Amino acid sequence: MKSVAGWSCSSRLRPAWVMVACLCWPLLHGCAAPRGVGDMGVVIERATGSVEVVETTGKTVLSRVEGLGDLSHASVVYSRDGRFAFVFGRDGGLSKVDLLTGQLAGRVMQAGNSIGGAISQDGRLVAVANYQPGGVRVFDTETLVQVADIPAVDAQGRTSKVVGLEDSTGQRFVFSLFDSDEIWIADLNDPAKPKITQFTGIGSKPYDALISPDGRHYIAGLFGDDGFALLDLWHPEAGVKRILKDYGHGEKRTAVYKMPHLEGWGMTEDLVFLPAMGRHEVLIVDRAEWREVGRVPVVGQPVFVMARPDGRQIWVNFAHPENGKVQVIDVPTRQVIRTLTPGPAVMHMEFTPRGEHVWLSVRDSDRVEVVDTHSFERIATLSATKPSGIFFTFRAHKIGL
């Protein structure tokens, strides 16, 4: 037996030991093998407070991460390197998931009830929109230490639920105050001193919002008024304008079975497709003039209205009782060209970044279906427990996602 510099072992056994330790390495460091995160993502498992880590090349589940609290409503943004998913839970929990190790890298209970969040342009700050106690809280993405607290209090001293929180350029976040009909811009260049710009009287009860892929146009849906509120972030001095006033969901109010989601990115190069609240219609809006240029009849009340990345198709899912269907609108003809029935309760859709496939979460059959967007054929099925949102890492590179 040889002893060299304090290390002692039978030399003929070294290869075996190296093998053992190599097998241990992944356990110690969570590095099964080097892998690119560009084709990875997470699937929210809403009932179990867990996420599946998935990859879109082989279309497989890589790991499951548990302990994320109440994910009955959840959304996700990504760190700029695509490795970490920041998961915003319904219970106010902010969880940081490491996709490479399949482990929870951090978690804070930052409020009592939250609705979503956003990440700053430089990737250093993650902001969370809260229902309870309202307002926005901002955290360091590295440490999850709170760096700013922005209570949403109007001139009358009322606090408000915050919805439609989006990131724009210049370390700005934009969000809407549901209870006081306001839109705020928070400039976080100095997180210790957020600069707030407030727009009041923007319309009754903003319920969600989207921002254009260039970070310029912020559009809030109004639950209590007709039309949408539009803010041009290149010209905030021009104020908030009301658009699509002729779209009056109030004129013939129907029961709304599920609030539509606006952050669905139904934007093509020159049009935006929006879910009509409580109607079986998708609105088509010209992006140059922000006026309605058409409507597409669909099978139910739309929830997510999402553009395939090339803008040639719009995919729509629906509220109960039509939530087992997905319809595909052809953009050039503005017609529904396909109705799919992936299974009971299709909760969300996520396109691969170049748009060849779409992943559909089918909650009540505990499956995720992968569909080819050209042939409409199902090309893979993954198991998941009550899946809802699906979020791929390409979002790391997109303003407003």
Next chain:
Amino acid sequence: MKSVAGWSCSSRLRPAWVMVACLCWPLLHGCAAPRGVGDMGVVIERATGSVEVVETTGKTVLSRVEGLGDLSHASVVYSRDGRFAFVFGRDGGLSKVDLLTGQLAGRVMQAGNSIGGAISQDGRLVAVANYQPGGVRVFDTETLVQVADIPAVDAQGRTSKVVGLEDSTGQRFVFSLFDSDEIWIADLNDPAKPKITQFTGIGSKPYDALISPDGRHYIAGLFGDDGFALLDLWHPEAGVKRILKDYGHGEKRTAVYKMPHLEGWGMTEDLVFLPAMGRHEVLIVDRAEWREVGRVPVVGQPVFVMARPDGRQIWVNFAHPENGKVQVIDVPTRQVIRTLTPGPAVMHMEFTPRGEHVWLSVRDSDRVEVVDTHSFERIATLSATKPSGIFFTFRAHKIGL
């Protein structure tokens, strides 16, 4: 000394052995530590046939990969997981660089002289445009085994140099034949039987091309004719149209010091900014009607004309003798708002995907400068040997990049 199942070692020494093997692991597997590739990229070192692997969060060089041949003209596309850079060299070499291990993962000499390449929508195929012997060759991204050969031979039997090779949706590649004035679409859904659609007489000497971010509009620049050739891939049956005929670089032909690059993505939501050949101007084109709506005077002959990802600014670099300058055009006012002098021979620019920073390669001072696009301040400097192209991994997720 204990012996268990053939493994034998002093148990008190195990931790040390684990440590040794853990230190060895990175050497064996090139896994320094798990890391996301989303903030990584490569810088071409043109004179030494090498690339630097860089990351944009800490703004550092992680490794250098050598042995890539003649990179005096080089471009890069990424695997769908963002881990592998496919580098197209001037000498016909196609190299596959592993960003995580900092090693060459494969290399083939696929032709005698090549000009660039593209990757298919599904990430399985990489295509290379060749000057010598002309045509396009297609390779499996996993193995670099050739799967298709598309000679560029016109009706008269002449072979042609191929330029402006771009990927679109549906496993299609689009490219131009410099010597026979054609544009071809190659549908590679079945790589064994590429389906070719040819458009002839598209204008004299197409020299480069770009495709819109949605993969719909292919625009080739013409060296021997006025205007540009436009193909709408949603309506290929409509054929190739000539646009911007009033832009006559031929009317007052000046010496062209360096061919402009069109693949520079000077596209905002509704405009495209194009380098005017041989003129000190940037052309502004309306994307709805494809007509010129203005020109911006600049300090020299533009080479790359690139939009900041939010479309608010256009950055331009120049041919000799103004190649030490970079100008920034403000999109709303269409004015040059800043002239930067980063150093001698600014070869390329690459924005971080959300646009907060731009990386500039300054060849003759062997530096890469990182500039804040809001303040225009230099925030970091990296050393590189005769740097030219800079390519970040977010390109993995973009049609046409």
